[in-house]
Amino acid sequence: MRVFKYRGGNDYILKRDLRSLLKSQIFLAPIDTLNDPFEANVKIHEESFEFGRFLKLLPRFEYNQSIKDAELSFINLVADFIKNSKSFGVYSLSQSHDDELLWTYYADSHRGFCVEYDLDKLKEYKIPTEPSIQVEYQDEIPELTSLDIIHLKKNEEILQKKLLGTKSKRWEHENEIRIITGQTGLYDYDYRSLKSIYFGYRSDEKFRRLTMRVLKGRGISYYLMKPKDGTYKLEKHRLDDVFLNAPTYLTKLAPVGDGIPYIDDTLRPYEVLVRKAIEIVRREPYCEKVIDVYISGSKGTEKNPVFYVAYDGKDGMTRNFYISKDEIELAS
Numbered sequence: 261m262r263v264f265k266y267r268g269g270n271d272y273i274l275k276r277d278l279r280s281l282l283k284s285q286i287f288l289a290p291i292d293t294l295n296d297p298f299e300a301n302v303k304i305h306e307e308s309f310e311f312g313r314f315l316k317l318l319p320r321f322e323y324n325q326s327i328k329d330a331e332l333s334f335i336n337l338v339a340d341f342i343k344n345s346k347s348f349g350v351y352s353l354s355q356s357h358d359d360e361l362l363w364t365y366y367a368d369s370h371r372g373f374c375v376e377y378d379l380d381k382l383k384e385y386k387i388p389t390e391p392s393i394q395v396e397y398q399d400e401i402p403e404l405t406s407l408d409i410i411h412l413k414k415n416e417e418i419l420q421k422k423l424l425g426t427k428s429k430r431w432e433h434e435n436e437i438r439i440i441t442g443q444t445g446l447y448d449y450d451y452r453s454l455k456s457i458y459f460g461y462r463s464d465e466k467f468r469r470l471t472m473r474v475l476k477g478r479g480i481s482y483y484l485m486k487p488k489d490g491t492y493k494l495e496k497h498r499l500d501d502v503f504l505n506a507p508t509y510l511t512k513l514a515p516v517g518d519g520i521p522y523i524d525d526t527l528r529p530y531e532v533l534v535r536k537a538i539e540i541v542r543r544e545p546y547c548e549k550v551i552d553v554y555i556s557g558s559k560g561t562e563k564n565p566v567f568y569v570a571y572d573g574k575d576g577m578t579r580n581f582y583i584s585k586d587e588i589e590l591a592s
Contacts (some may be wrong), residue, residue, distance in 0.1 A: 261379045263353040263437050266362050268372015268460065274467065281375070282474050284451040286382070288349030290444050291424065296431065300346050302422055303403045304339065342404070345423055349441035353377070356435050357458050358485065358494040370460035370485070373471065379437065381453035385546075387441055391417075393425035395436040402426045448575070450546070451509065456481040458496060469502060476503035510545035514571070517551045526555060534567060536588050541569040541581045548572045560584055 265286075267277040280287065291299045354362055363370045379392060402422040424440055441447070457480060459468050472482060483496040521527065521534050538550055552570035559582060560566030567588075568580045 261355075261437075262455065263355060263377050263379045263382075264357045264458075265351075265353050265375045265377065266366035266372065267375060268366065268368035270368075274372065277373075278471060278474050280446075281454065281471075284449050284454070285446045286351050286439075286449060287446050288351045288439065288441050288444050290347050291350045292346040294350065294352070296427060298401070298428065300342065300423055301401055302342060302426075303401055304342075342423065347444065348424065349444040350424070351439040353379070353437045353439070354435055355437060358496070359433060359435075360492065360494055361433055363460055363485070363494070367460050370462040371464070372460050373463060374458040374460075374485075375454060376456035376458065378453045378455055382449050383439060384453070385450040386447045387439065390439060390441045391420055393420055393438045393440060395425045395427055395431075395434075395438060396421060397427055397429045397432040399429055451478055452545075454478065454480060456483060458483045458485055459499070461485050461487065461494070468499070472501055472503050476501075476506035477509035479508075512543075512545075514542045514544070514547040515549050516542065517549060520550055521553045530555065530565065530567070530585075533585055533588050536592055537567045537569050537583050540583060540588065540591055541571055544571070544581065546574045546579075547581075548574055551578070556582065 268274065356362065357374050357376060363372075363374070366372070367374060383390065383392065404419075404422055420440065425438060427436075454475075457471060457475070459471075459482070461484070463484070468482070468484075480501070482499040482501055484499050485494045486497055487493070488495045516538060521531075521538060523531050523534070527534055534553055538553055541547055541550055549572045550569060551572060554568060556566040556568050564585050566582055566584045568582050570578060570580050573579050
């Protein structure tokens with residue numbers, strides 16, 4: 261899915277945003293710092309937490325003070341969870357690059373720019389297991405019930421929607437997608453998830469050229485947004501990348517560990533494919549060293565087997581790169 265982030269403001273903010281693009285980083289802010297004061301605002305349906313009301317139906321059941329205290333304690337725990345959720349990290353994105361209101365609010369009245377990401381690729385490098393939520397818009401504040409908590413694992417998506425992914429209908433034009441993390445702060449991403457830059461209609465030509473220089477060699481597409489004749493709509497116009505012939509970003513050839521590949525009887529029929537797979541992974545921008553390769557036992561088919569190439573990444577983490585026979589042959 262393609263998603264968009266509007267950026268802009270004074271010179272300091274623009275330069276800060278350019279530094280983030282240069283370093284391939286996004287900042288997930290605490291939800292209570294966002295511009296909507298009703299963020300993470302839910303109502304607790306207290307009656308649903310009064311379990312004693314239902315237990316009264318059992319014979320010889322006594323609804324005593326200890327049960328009342330337990331109910332109140334449970335409600336307080338839920339309230340604390342709601343309060344703590346306001347410190348979760350949030351990265352807000354839109355599904356639109358041409359909304360005139362978003363250009364006005366978040367891109368300094370069309371003087372800023374809008375970044376296009378591949379959402380799956382954006383999360384893949386550092387936060388692959390963190391949720392991305394499609395925000396829902398409604399007239400009423402959502403209500404949290406005991407069932408949302410008791411069946412938390414089953415209802416986790418529902419709870420996330422109510423707590424972190426519901427806003428007033430007045431915000432509906434933002435068409436928002438959110439990445440949610442347990443901690444705030446800067447997160448690195450694979451630079452290839454950044455696909456395009458859209459410059460505002462009032463953006464400065466010198467700034468556009470500076471942006472292209474900062475991001476040279478990354479294969480990014482550039483556009484200038486302009487009013488569409490006879491309408492209130494915006495349309496994109498392709499811009500030439502003035503640094504189109506710059507060397508490819510992060511070009512290198514990573515080393516291969518001693519004894520890799522070890523060709524046993526299982527790999528012998530695929531030796532040519534295995535060696536090609538290694539050469540492909542050696543050129544991965546974030547690969548520091550190839551350390552292992554083998555055929556996957558859980559992926560692929562007999563006609564189109566999948567191989568994994570393990571490598572040490574720039575961040576010190578070991579990762580597996582999966583690639584099929586068809587993909588190897590296509591890349592060769």
